[in-house]
Amino acid sequence: MLLGEKLSKTYPSGKVLDNVTIQIAPGQIYGLLGRNGAGKSTLFKILCGLIKPDTGKVSMHVARAKPIGAIIEKPGLYPYLSAADNLRIFAGIQGLPKDKANIVQHLIKVGLPVDRNDPVRNFSMGMKQRLGIAIALLNNPEYLVLDEPFNGLDPIGVASLIQLIQQLAFTDHIGILLSSHLMVELTKCCHFLYVIDEGKMVNAGFTNQLIQDHIQRFSIAADNITTARAIRNYQPVMGMNDVKITCPASQIANVLQALITEGIRVTACTPELTLEQLIKQPTI
Numbered sequence: 001m002l003l004g005e006k007l008s009k010t011y012p013s014g015k016v017l018d019n020v021t022i023q024i025a026p027g028q029i030y031g032l033l034g035r036n037g038a039g040k041s042t043l044f045k046i047l048c049g050l051i052k053p054d055t056g057k058v059s060m061h062v063a064r065a066k067p068i069g070a071i072i073e074k075p076g077l078y079p080y081l082s083a084a085d086n087l088r089i090f091a092g093i094q095g096l097p098k099d100k101a102n103i104v105q106h107l108i109k110v111g112l113p114v115d116r117n118d119p120v121r122n123f124s125m126g127m128k129q130r131l132g133i134a135i136a137l138l139n140n141p142e143y144l145v146l147d148e149p150f151n152g153l154d155p156i157g158v159a160s161l162i163q164l165i166q167q168l169a170f171t172d173h174i175g176i177l178l179s180s181h182l183m184v185e186l187t188k189c190c191h192f193l194y195v196i197d198e199g200k201m202v203n204a205g206f207t208n209q210l211i212q213d214h215i216q217r218f219s220i221a222a223d224n225i226t227t228a229r230a231i232r233n234y235q236p237v238m239g240m241n242d243v244k245i246t247c248p249a250s251q252i253a254n255v256l257q258a259l260i261t262e263g264i265r266v267t268a269c270t271p272e273l274t275l276e277q278l279i280k281q282p283t284i
């Protein structure tokens, strides 16, 4: 377990973290949600030992040689070197084997081509993220901390990065902590979410439970939804291809059943939860 307990940090500009507690178990994926300036990177830097908290402590039970691999703010790469040379340099710094087999194995693990020898400044954002993760994975860390890993990625890049992150947690049993201000991405891949606002932890819980407790709006897609009687009492707002209704999670199954009974073929029903809702309705 990686545990940050009662962490506080004050800069001359003010208090950035206020009594924050967070824990990460191996093999699980956690999300840290918060608006710009909420204190996410500061918390990550403290967990990785890059800065000291004013009060509180970080402790971890570690069975592997390297406790934490991390990307904080953005992957730190040598832009004028190839991916393999970047890996070689970081392996050398950590006293690890720099042989071709080890480097190729790390490139394959994160889904990067093994035959590209051009400088990484030519790489797409998604490829740079993957290379950053490959570097963080050198020496098989117990925990992986990724600050805003989805920034700058298109939906396909996000989906494929989520797949990689899940594989690292479930296959390699790494405990993973991701930060983002993007709600949807984190709910797709994290089993547990922390929500931080103005330096305070304002919400924490299993993703499904948080969605269930806070969700008030659903987007429903169906061919002839505009004529449906079943949604009339749920303040429907018609969109181009869907309708948004205001409805507690406990009633959505009944609404869908009523739509089916009316002969309406529902093709998608998506919960719409916003970061603001999680911040405004704290549970801790």
Ligand SMILES: Nc1ncnc2c1ncn2[C@@H]1O[C@H](COP(=O)(O)OP(=O)(O)OP(=O)(O)O)[C@@H](O)[C@H]1O
Binding pocket: 011, 012, 013, 016, 034, 035, 036, 037, 038, 039, 040, 041, 042, 043, 181
């Ligand atoms: N070294 C520093 N000196 C002074 N203030 C700092 C320092 N680092 C961060 N801060 C301030 O602490 C607050 C939290 O910053 P932090 O980078 O932790 O937030 P964040 O949630 O990661 O934001 P973002 O999503 O924009 O990256 C901000 O107001 C920031 O200006």
